Amino acid sequence: MILIFLGPPGAGKGTQAKILEEQFDYRQISTGDLLRKHRREGTALGKEAQGYMDSGKLVPDELIIRMMDSELANVTDVILDGFPRTIAQAQALDALLRAKGLTAGALLFDVPRADLEERLIGRWTHPASGRVYHERFNPPKTTGFDDQSGEPLVQRPDYKAETIRTRLDVYEKETAPLVDYYQDPKAKRLTRLDGLAPIAEVTDRIKKLIAIRPSAA
Ligand code: ADP
Ligand code: AMP
Numbered sequence: 001m002i003l004i005f006l007g008p009p010g011a012g013k014g015t016q017a018k019i020l021e022e023q024f025d026y027r028q029i030s031t032g033d034l035l036r037k038h039r040r041e042g043t044a045l046g047k048e049a050q051g052y053m054d055s056g057k058l059v060p061d062e063l064i065i066r067m068m069d070s071e072l073a074n075v076t077d078v079i080l081d082g083f084p085r086t087i088a089q090a091q092a093l094d095a096l097l098r099a100k101g102l103t104a105g106a107l108l109f110d111v112p113r114a115d116l117e118e119r120l121i122g123r124w125t126h127p128a129s130g131r132v133y134h135e136r137f138n139p140p141k142t143t144g145f146d147d148q149s150g151e152p153l154v155q156r157p158d159y160k161a162e163t164i165r166t167r168l169d170v171y172e173k174e175t176a177p178l179v180d181y182y183q184d185p186k187a188k189r190l191t192r193l194d195g196l197a198p199i200a201e202v203t204d205r206i207k208k209l210i211a212i213r214p215s216a217a
Contacts, residue, residue: 007109010116056166109195
């Protein structure tokens with residue numbers, strides 16, 4: 001099953017993807033995590049992507065689609081977190097899945113913009129695993145350190161207060177049109193989720209949706 005986590009930055013996609021990855025056989029593919037890995041390793045793609053990422057803009061479709069072509073070559077059960085983010089990416093994904101005889105369902109995380117800013121400002125991450133914390137809503141057991149590895153947490157350097165607004169604007173302009181792309185009533189490919197509920201409750205709802213509507217979610 002290919003599950004697309006759709007929603008604005010800060011909606012809780014990465015948090016839920018990590019929980020489901022640990023509890024089920026899903027593998028999370030986060031384009032943001034992949035790009036950050038390219039940057040840490042200093043690859044040509046990482047160097048090309050960094051300016052876009054630091055300013056809160058999207059990395060060009062062509063680079064993302066090429067990266068995902070190879071990432072998706074052998075997958076079956078996967079959560080796509082942060083991809084697709086444009087109509088062109090969604091069309092490329094559909095073509096790729098069609099060729100493999102697979103379909104994808106999208107889960108839309110609904111969270112009002114005012115809440116997203118607070119979530120993003122208080123977010124801390126563990127770079128090696130992608131695990132996500134929040135200083136108020138989901139604090140680690142020991143402040144500043146990952147629960148499982150004990151390694152230090154970081155605040156993403158590309159999430160300064162001034163770029164958060166750019167990211168949310170970019171979402172509304174370039175990614176929000178995917179809601180219409182996936183909500184074609186005949187294909188029933190989109191399911192809405194109240195992302196404002198506490199983390200454990202959102203997880204429970206996703207689990208129910210996956211169980212009840214395996215073809216749509
Ligand atoms: P995304 O991957 O959609 O950008 P994240 O999973 O990184 O979002 O979550 C953004 C921040 O909000 C993190 O600090 C996370 O701990 C926190 N968060 C995630 N889900 C919830 C929730 N349901 N309620 C409150 N805070 C949440
Ligand atoms: P994320 O970790 O999903 O918040 O992504 C961090 C940054 O990586 C984004 O702000 C973009 O610059 C870039 N990025 C991640 N995924 C994509 C994508 N599918 N298309 C374009 N840019 C992306």
